[in-house]
Amino acid sequence: MTLKDLARELGVSTATISNAFNRPDQLSPKLREHILTEARRLGYSGPDARARSLRTGRSRIIAVILAESLTYSLNDAVSSELLSGIAEVLDTRGHTLLLLSGRQNAASVPGASSIADGFIIYGLMPSLKLFSDLPPERPLVAVDFDIEDHATVHVDNEPACYAIARHALRVPTRRPAVINLRLTEQPCNGRIDDDQALLSAERTITRARLAGFQRAFVEAGIDPAEVPMWNIEENTFEVCTPVIEEILDLPDAERPDLLLCMSDRIALTVVTLAEQRGLRIPEDLRLTGFDGIAEGQYRAPRLTTIRQDSTEKGRIAARMILGMEPAESRVMATEMMIGDTCP
Amino acid sequence: MTLKDLARELGVSTATISNAFNRPDQLSPKLREHILTEARRLGYSGPDARARSLRTGRSRIIAVILAESLTYSLNDAVSSELLSGIAEVLDTRGHTLLLLSGRQNAASVPGASSIADGFIIYGLMPSLKLFSDLPPERPLVAVDFDIEDHATVHVDNEPACYAIARHALRVPTRRPAVINLRLTEQPCNGRIDDDQALLSAERTITRARLAGFQRAFVEAGIDPAEVPMWNIEENTFEVCTPVIEEILDLPDAERPDLLLCMSDRIALTVVTLAEQRGLRIPEDLRLTGFDGIAEGQYRAPRLTTIRQDSTEKGRIAARMILGMEPAESRVMATEMMIGDTCP
DNA sequence: AGGGTGGACTGGAACGATTTAGTTAGCAGC
DNA sequence: GCTGCTAACTAAATCGTTCCAGTCCACCCT
The missing domain is CATH 3.40.50.2300 (Response regulator)
Structure with missing residues (x-):
């Protein structure tokens, strides 16, 4: 069941269905209501995130790349706090968190990660070449280490x-x-x-x-x-x-x-x-x-x-990525x- | 710089570029080498994950939806262990982990999450309607609670x-x-x-x-x-x-x-x-x-x-999602x- | 009555890849 | 010289959206 199927089913254009989900002001409340209830009835659960992200170029996903293994990072208090600060900010802005380890199969990182809108990198990466594989136009913030031409967050x-x-x-x-x-x-x-x-x-x-x-x-x-x-x-x-x-x-x-x-x-x-x-x-x-x-x-x-305050460190990094504060070097x-x- | 640009630049078809990255056996080693080096030189960092996931229908992303807030879950030893077990298995199979909270803005969950290939749900969700919003054809495993018609992992x-x-x-x-x-x-x-x-x-x-x-x-x-x-x-x-x-x-x-x-x-x-x-x-x-x-x-x-053994619990859930073991109810x-x- | 305005909706071209069904060239076998 | 086969490569359809540029129509104003 795709947006197009639904459009055909209801006899309206795909643009209208899209608007019903994304821009309520672009169609009459009555039609919108009709579309939403019919969608639910026919088992259409909203626009597909994959197609949407291709078309709009944004996925509302931020990738966090951790130098250590995920297993270690998730059990370590400091990185957990950092992640929770990041998650907190992302959550309030409707973004989600993709967790990647730069350690093991660094090869898989660039492939999977290019879905993200931005990158937060925590800890020094063993393979610095990783950076060159990330899409260069998307924002990147480094936490707890330095990298040229990118924002960083540190403590003193x-x-x-x-x-x-x-x-x-x-x-x-x-x-x-x-x-x-x-x-x-x-x-x-x-x-x-x-x-x-x-x-x-x-x-x-x-x-x-x-x-x-x-x-x-x-x-x-x-x-x-x-x-x-x-x-x-x-x-x-x-x-x-x-x-x-x-x-x-x-x-x-x-x-x-x-x-x-x-x-x-x-x-x-x-x-x-x-x-x-x-x-x-x-x-x-x-x-x-x-x-x-x-x-x-x-x-x-x-x-x-x-x-x-690792949590705050995470919040700052997340805000920088989302453009809520200037992405600069910060101590x-x-x-x-x-x-x-x-x- | 897209795959198509690169193809035009090198005077080959897009299919060949795609094969160079995904199916080495489909073209001569010499041409493949040429394409990869040229790609690097021209700043093409591999097929775009968004387009790829739309076309193939798979993203190599597994979403974990946590009942509690991410902040809590990341700092709690038990859920961290669970996550680390999940991450461990996903990592070895080239998948990545998308973290979502079912709690706060449950509204954002279905939207963003439909990018994932499968779902692991941890803890009882306040809004059960959430499940109906998830794409029904993708696998779903529930951890530490029961849900009809889906695999679950529990302890005794x-x-x-x-x-x-x-x-x-x-x-x-x-x-x-x-x-x-x-x-x-x-x-x-x-x-x-x-x-x-x-x-x-x-x-x-x-x-x-x-x-x-x-x-x-x-x-x-x-x-x-x-x-x-x-x-x-x-x-x-x-x-x-x-x-x-x-x-x-x-x-x-x-x-x-x-x-x-x-x-x-x-x-x-x-x-x-x-x-x-x-x-x-x-x-x-x-x-x-x-x-x-x-x-x-x-x-x-x-x-x-x-x-x-929460780590093992996570491993099992992840293996079920990836089809490495039968997705059934397990204690x-x-x-x-x-x-x-x-x- | 005619012109202007704006609200509601539509057509269709992207977005950037993958993949199927070819086409071509080269070569072996008889 | 013809057939058949394989390796190497290509053309074009497709995935499911979004959004620009309209079209249409009802209504208001003078």
């Missing part, structure tokens, strides 16, 4: 990390350490030995956060090169666990007494494993996180962390939250 | 709840209570007074879970009508909090010593608020959850709960996990 990673490290280092600290998130070029889940060689040039966020920490170290009279660093490959409890066990199970004399973590998930894993080992927080171990996810604020000890402020893990 | 709610309640009631219990999730017809966040009148006829899952609890009560010689019940409207910390505070702040003589909760989120909120009040778990208060979300298994006390087994909150 460096100053935020400087601030929280400074806060942490007010208290005399014997053995500070840093747990990075995806800092290295090559996958590396554990201690980072070769300080420079492994630093990824592309992970601008991680580098900015580390730079903030290091600025605070220098200011506190600590040589950053002396601060031990670990790296974590994926922001999940399972992946964090072995690395953090390695750290917590060091002999007392070597175990850090301050852990600057690059995410709340890492920090929460530290809390969990420290509790299991009877380590007291903050007496035996102080730690800070990053993100400000809800889970870190419910139960004691509440994380000392940097809260970034959002963060907020330090002093919890129990590093008072 | 009643037996699972019977089993866990039976486990909990082995220990002599003075004042058991139940915290329901969305049981009532009318919104009600708090104590349920009028036992029968408010029970929603549509919330089949909640009713099945409650029935399981009640069967165990009867078996333990407890009159279910004497067991106090509360209701929670939305499975979030914020919405749970006031209700659970009301329960925990009852005078000692009235405060339940066993709480059968219909979700882990509710149970975790109980744990959090009980800790704040210095109540010991399980000595002062025993409790059980439902779902088996990861967050409930990391930190002590680990929840005693029913684990349902999945659950697993009781004895944690610390009700040993």
Whole structure:
């Protein structure tokens, strides 16, 4: 049952049917009513979205392309919040959300995605060539990384990390350490030995956060090169666990007494494993996180962390895509939250 | 730059261009190579998905329609797991995921969604008329509720709840209570007074879970009508909090010593608020959850709960939609996990 | 009565691909 | 030299809408 069938059935033109569904002012209310009830009776459920999108060139679909796998992204608090901010704005404007991962079968992305009216890209894409495959005339906003000639949304990673490290280092600290998130070029889940060689040039966020920490170290009279660093490959409890066990199970004399973590998930894993080992927080171990996810604020000890409003980040990206605000490069402020893990 | 432009530019037919992209065996490798490189040079990024989906009738998009708002669904562990299971399967088969909420502007759903090749519907939809608006010939799978003439995926709610309640009631219990999730017809966040009148006829899952609890009560010689019940409207910390505070702040003589909760989120909120009040778990208060979300298994006390594999539920729904397994009514087994909150 | 106006509706050309039913050329087999 | 076959490519119909450019008619004004 197509629009044309319905038109023939009712003895009117296809244009009139189309108008009945899309532009009520273009036909008499009586006829419109007639058309709509007949349509329902004959089982015509409105203009086909496929044909419509071809003809109008718009689908009311916005694609979000995520650097990580969808499985990871959907279970990660930060990306979920981002998505929910995006969804919120799209919903109010009658748009819908197409979820794509840039990771696995990157090949399928350009094909399927060209149906979307605009693109929000989250996180650094392994295959940068992907961008050139996207229809160049449609809007594109990058979130949490930089890309030439396109709007981006960020938080102020460096100053935020400087601030929280400074806060942490007010208290005399014997053995500070840093747990990075995806800092290295090559996958590396554990201690980072070769300080420079492994630093990824592309992970601008991680580098900015580390730079903030290091600025605070220098200011506190600590040589950053002396601060031990670990790296974590994926922001999940399972992946964090072995690395953090390695750290917590060091002999007392070597175990850090301050852990600057690059995410709340890492920090929460530290809390969990420290509790299991009877380590007291903050007496035996102080730690800070990053993100400000809800889970870190419910139960004691509440994380000392940097809260970034990922939901708002998503809203902004969505508004930029929909042209509700200028698509420019934008840096959002963060907020330090002093919890129990590093008072 | 369209396929037709490219064809004219290269002096071949549109069919040949189309074949170059879709059916390599239909033309000589040499010509195909030529076409692909020229396409890239001239900025043609492959066949337009909109035109293609109109012509072929398939978009390689599967729509997931969620009963709750997207904001809620994306932040809820259970629906996120479901989505990630769906995404996992779709991804491996080159399909993508369109996220729709049946809640807000249900009007936009039929319009936008008719682009999808199939539909997965999660949770009871407030407006059942929605189904009649979906193109009837495309496959549809319902998850966690029943709908006539369509495949469904469920877990065995009643037996699972019977089993866990039976486990909990082995220990002599003075004042058991139940915290329901969305049981009532009318919104009600708090104590349920009028036992029968408010029970929603549509919330089949909640009713099945409650029935399981009640069967165990009867078996333990407890009159279910004497067991106090509360209701929670939305499975979030914020919405749970006031209700659970009301329960925990009852005078000692009235405060339940066993709480059968219909979700882990509710149970975790109980744990959090009980800790704040210095109540010991399980000595002062025993409790059980439902779902088996990861967050409930990391930190002590680990929840005693029913684990349902929501990820697998999603995988099954997706496989049914893609025709990888028969689309029938399917009930999945659950697993009781004895944690610390009700040993 | 004639001209002007505007509301209601229609015809038909796009939109950008896919696909069926060919056509052509080249070559092997006898 | 003729037939038959295959590989390589093409012409044109089609998918289901939207929307521009009209047509038609009723009504109002002078």
